[in-house]
Amino acid sequence: MLQSYLPALVFVFLGVAIGAAFAYLGRLLGPRRAIAAKREPYECGLPSDVRSGFRFGISFYLIAMLFILFDIEVIFLYPVAVQLRAFGTFALIEIGVFIALLAVAFVYVWRRGALEWR
Amino acid sequence: MPDATGLELLAADLREQVPDAVLDTEHFRGKAALHVAPASIGAVLEFLRGRGFTFLASVHGLDYYPEEPRFGVQYELLDMSALDRITVKLRVPLDDPHVPSVTPDWPTADHQEREIYDMFGVIFDGHPDLRRILMPDDYEGHPQRRDFPVGGEPVLFTYNEAQGTQYTD
Amino acid sequence: MEIVRREKAGSPESLRIRRQRAQELLRGPELEGAALEKYVTERVMTTTLDRALNWARANSMFPATFGLACCAIEMMAIVASRVDSARIGSEAFRATPRQADLMIISGRVSIKMAPIVRRVYDQMLEPKWAIAMGACSSSMGVFNNYAIVPADKFMPVDVHVPGCPPRPEALMHGIFKLRKKIMEDPDEGWRRRYEAIGTEEIVRRDDIDPLTDSEVGTGDGRDQAVNVFKPGDTAGA
């Protein structure tokens, strides 16, 4: 059973290995000169006075959460869609209910105007 | 351009409209100019706006160093319909360099008056935000005054190479 | 005033000569002790890893877009089709100093801009290089006045590109020179290329003031490379 997963594992392993190798070599071979100015934030060449405690507007978080919500919904659809013939009509109905529920949520969000960028 | 006679007529109207504003009229190389008392610059510009000079092209300052009163501020007015230009000039001494600002009713003069303040030190009363515009904020001195040294480094030839690069002043 | 020609103290030998001498050592008898030590320091310094690193760095310099004034237009022209800096891997002009390792100071640095240029240079990646492009950033150029600061005064500059503004080809020539410098095979100046080091005409160090022949010490101990003719002898340059 493991056999069929081997290519995926090798692929992941290679990706991680090469990424780590480049990062480590860069740190190993590159000269380092710790200057105070280098650690400060870069704001177009000027000392930045944006305080770290800055709170972003609510609409950013709203849009982010809505995206995650509907993105996961799509993720659930993939496996069902691939094997629909095997699962039979029961899966079709069940997915239909799942989508209908989320559609209600979507309409509610839309009506409340959370999607418009304020 | 308003020719010499037109300028005189304009100056006459201006004199009885705004008493003791016009000090002198000048017609040089086909261009008309009005010398005006600094205090009445706002009223003069409003009068000229009524006469059709609705566009203030440029406000620039200059330093007549040896002559007194030392600083000059000039306003270039343009009449787009009659294709006419006129200059309004005023002179301000060094010890009392105050000129009423025209920014409230001519917004284009905002940055230009700040530049004159920055470069010459002429203070515009009533300007919404009179700060230095070109030089760094903590710079002392007004660079374009004629008695301000041009600065810069002496060119180092071999004979004065040892002198190093102290600034001229 | 008699002219003294003498060896300038500790003139560095050219790189090629050191490499030549290292190969000579190999042809000699079996190496051990001091000779081996000398050979190792000669050869190890330019090992393949260093050369490989320098080769990689030289061929992928990402310039930080530091366009100040007229030279910026000619700097942008090196990215255009006629003089293409993509040939040597440096066409990706990075906007942030965090991704750039070559700063081309193209334009006049005013006193208000100098701290910002220095700060952006500090925030750049290591190893970093700087090209002062144009007369204004190299030496105040046309505007020798109160408002301009030459780049040398506040940051280390590797290559000065003359011109006002320099042609795009001139800037490319500057970048090529910098690449050779990075690959530790710098183009020597004419004195070193023709082994003419030490032939500067030096009057005794600094105890005679060339102008008035009076005793004066410049105090900074620098050698005075003095023009042989006193001013007034000839009509001057």
Add this chain to the structure above:
Amino acid sequence: MATETRHLDRTTTLEPTERIEQHGDLAPEQELLTLNMGPHHPATHGVLRLLTTLEGEVVRDIKPIIGYVHTGIEKTAEDKSYWKAIPVVERMDYLSYYFNAMAFCGAVETLLGLEVPKRAQYLRVIHLELNRIASHLIFVATGGLDLGAVSMFWYGWRERDMILDLFEQTSGQRMHTRYIQVGGVAEDVPRGWEQNLRKFIKAMPERNQQYRALLAKNEIALSRLKGVCPLDADELLKYGVTGPLLRAAGNPWDLRKAMPYSSYEDFDFKIPVGTEGDNWDRFAVRLAEIDESVKIIEQAIDGLPEGPHIADDRKVVLPPRHELATSMEALIHHFKLVTEGYRVPPGEVYYPIEGPRGEYGCFVRSDGSSKPARVHMRDPSFVNLQAFAPMVKGAYIADVIATLAMLDPILGGIDR
């Protein structure tokens, strides 16, 4: 989203508690961020610093801060004699160097009362219009780059190099050529120049057509430009804006037509005028101006009159080289002009001309000596920048970048 803008006098980010009493209703969900789109920024076309106060993505208040490339050119010009001041003045607005030189020389010629020969006026017009096209090409290139159309950058520079070859052929240098002298032009045009110019005149309009094909039907460019940050004509006039920005808003003010100088009245060309005055009109007006400039150049090169390329008043103009070998008097004039320069009768003149960004007015005051007592350039970018804040208040950050690209400010001219 048309909440009225609150003018923030304090430029630092406010503590949440402070902000509550200051802005009342705004307090709970949105905090204002003051950010520097500072001197070192890829989209500010030079070293312009925009102190922007943002509410999320929306710009509440913007303050342009300039002076980062202030070179004290006007002070340096006072220190040089008249003919030496031209290279210094030329480096003010470094995209339209011919216009700076033309404005300065026009002012000095007015002071001197010097008459420029017809051929020199035509040559000046040809070079001014070529320089206008080159400046608009850089506007199209960097404007396209700011909007994300990176390929426009390469097209813009491809045409610009053709123009710079023409400049190089007549004056020996690509930029800051010092070709326009007081009294006329430095040299007459070399032999092969006219063929190259005709080749360019034939190639430019169809290259311009390529730009329109590339951008005019490009969905992204249209949505970024159409109806974005408009400002109507009389609001612009209040801020003293001239040039393509004003013409895009519908006011056909162009000094070449209104107050013709240097024999512009001999050519017939049209003035492209926009309707709404939004970013798209500003872009389209400049592209149309390129076509008009090509028409002017064609008429000027066809009707180029014979005659001297520079005035022959020996007191002001250098005598030709071959004359030095023969006539002693030419040698004296040459020596006097080169060492001390010519003296200009005292007076003050303001000489405005129409440049690619608006009205370039050079004010020269002479006190009778051989050095100008005061040189001031009324730079259009400096004045147009004041109209930038009302344009972008209440717009998104992306629109600020697009509007700044369409404003086409040149920081060398702004900071002088």
